[in-house]
Ligand code: HEM
């Protein structure tokens with residue numbers, strides 16, 4: 001397909017940076033192996049990275065600007081289980097669940113490329129279940145904090161910005177997870193019905209789906225997972 | 239191609255994408271209203287942007303009436319004046335220029351200039367327009383709610399934006415922030431389409447380094463917008479929370495009317511950083527498409543290949559990258575760390591280098607060109623003049639010591655109107671005169687066009703050039719009325735009246751332009767497929783206006799760059815991108831081989 005090369009009639013490729021530039025600017029498509037949908041998802045995720053970065057940087061800024069002391073997250077997010085005081089236990093479980101879901105997602109992608117429909121759908125459902133579990137635990141955490149009097153505008157443990165940043169950032173991330181769960185369910189449903197085998201036009205857009213949809217959904221899922229790692233490190237551990 | 243190994247189904251290269259991948263319209267609604275055809279979406283974007291832009295234009299008349307003849311118009315009280323400048327600024331920058339360049343020109347030109355049948359995800363592309371329309375409607379709604387639109391200035395700085403002294407603090411600011419969020423969501427849907435189409439859906443032979451500069455400008459600007467708008471989005475969300483829920487992201491401890499507010503501990507400067515991390519790239523988001531389009535206009539209408547194509551491409555990319563590290567030059571007086579000022583002044587001055595390269599290359603393209611002084615060319619030249627003018631005052635304002643006294647004066651207003659108001663608008667007009675024949679099949683009236691140009695160009699100078707002087711006198715911006723001030727001489731008031739009259743004249747010229755747009759639809763001269771004898775692909779379509787799917791049965795194949803004008807030995811003075819070899823002159827003339 002590389003007509004640009006044929007035309008120049010030379011087989012020598014530039015090395016180093018010029019080579020990178022030559023590859024990117026070569027004929028028809030810059031990323032040769034990647035489908036449109038996949039490139040689109042990557043670029044969207046790049047943009048979304050900037051959103052989360054801005055949120056996290058803003059959180060750090062208000063943490064510096066506020067005059068009241070910042071509460072100790074280990075204590076705020078501690079639970080008493082069976083009389084034992086466990087700091088951050090719920091967050092640890094949530095993190096574990098979400099990271100496991102990335103594992104099942106990766107397995108689902110693998111099965112999808114093997115055209116193993118049942119296994120793919122099953123693994124995607126497990127992933128979605130993990131995701132729902134995560135959102136459920138987050139809801140529990142929210143209600144616990146709200147119960148203790150933490151609000152976006154005030155906070156009995158210290159700086160009101162703690163409540164504001166907590167609800168905004170975990171809320172935004174939780175929304176991402178929820179959307180991810182919905183995407184996973186839709187794609188799993190399509191896999192089960194075999195829509196990707198006979199390339200039936202999908203709903204809404206009327207476009208033909210391919211198994212790559214599973215991988216694209218997976219990209220999103222891993223991204224949401226990765227973002228959580230940063231939230232975990234910067235908000236809960238710091 | 240490696241994905242075949244995955245067995246994921248074949249992604250045929252764009253040139254071979256079967257036509258049935260295109261969504262076909264069924265009936266009137268899906269052809270003209272809920273269309274998924276990028277050309278229709280582009281026209282919808284352009285019309286909506288021009289419509290809301292007219293609102294901003296009318297607001298500028300009202301502001302100028304107040305400034306020129308203070309006390310004459312009782313309905314323009316200080317509150318209303320602030321609301322006018324805010325809506326005028328925000329509409330012009332975001333809802334007119336950004337939407338028109340990327341949504342309008344981008345949608346129409348990207349698939350055509352690249353030899354694609356459509357954008358890669360037409361459905362998402364359609365949604366993009368409708369969300370944009372919703373954003374515009376929400377913005378317009380703020381004129382009709384109690385308290386009216388926000389008067390916080392287009393920069394929306396907290397804390398004042400949400401304090402009770404600011405007009406529109408009840409509803410206006412909420413609708414403004416909501417509308418911005420919607421705009422960003424809608425833009426992202428379209429922007430992803432533009433970027434992926436450029437990267438992945440070019441026709442055979444269209445390497446990146448053969449793309450017309452118009453596409454390079456729009457592409458780079460879109461990438462920048464996808465990275466810059468997130469900051470505005472986050473700022474808008476957090477300010478909404480501050481306003482509606484009473485969080486204190488941006489709100490410090492405040493006393494208002496002797497009462498301490500419930501806010502405290504937030505960082506107003508944080509918003510300024512977020513805003514300008516978006517705001518400065520935004521300047522280039524409207525400038526880069528303008529750069530690209532102007533390059534193509536100049537090359538086509540001077541019948542000369544663009545000078546230093548590679549340098550032009552790299553300059554666009556480098557400007558795009560650098561513009562992410564200059565944002566705090568808008569914040570020299572914000573009270574941030576002075577060392578920041580040193581850093582940001584340095585980066586700001588560095589960005590002048592690639593920009594100057596572009597200007598020199600335009601001039602060298604014109605040098606000894608066969609310049610056709612038609613309307614598009616006039617507007618392109620007008621752009622160069624106003625842009626250089628605004629760029630020079632930018633060098634003043636980029637230096638901390640010069641900026642500090644000039645900050646918040648009419649000098650700043652003059653500067654940014656020259657560089658990002660008048661200059662890109664010149665390109666928009668030039669672009670419309672240039673591509674209207676492709677869109678409608680008819681030429682825009684040339685005489686009306688020239689009248690439009692000269693009034694707009696000279697008028698814009700008459701409006702904004704004296705403002706530099708007023709700024710140097712110390713006349714502040716965003717002031718409803720200057721009143722009797724010792725440092726403003728009597729003559730300056732006459733100057734103000736003169737500026738206002740000119741603003742009305744320039745406004746009237748735009749009505750002539752709108753009239754031309756509709757008049758030429760029926761009465762314009764028949765254009766034919768390629769009236770400008772241009773090389774780029776959009777002029778080589780089998781039908782004019784291009785039909786659904788753009789290219790009939792077969793996609794064009796590209797053999798050359800976009801600037802083969804006046805090639806020695808070629809029969810014509812231009813060689814289209816999809817023409818394989820220029821037939822040698824003597825063959826074309828039917829002469830015997832020597
Ligand atoms: C005939 C054309 C125009 C006229 C007469 C005009 C006039 C004005 C006036 C009088 C102000 C307020 C000055 C003050 O009191 O601070 C203003 C502000 C502004 N204008 Fe324009 N303008 C025009 C076109 C444009 C265009 C095309 C843009 C696009 C970038 C633009 C962007 C702005 C911005 C961003 C502000 C600042 C608003 C603020 O201070 O919050 N204007 N304009």
Ligand SMILES: [Cu+2]
Pocket residue numbers: 517518521564565567568
């Ligand atoms: Cu700037």
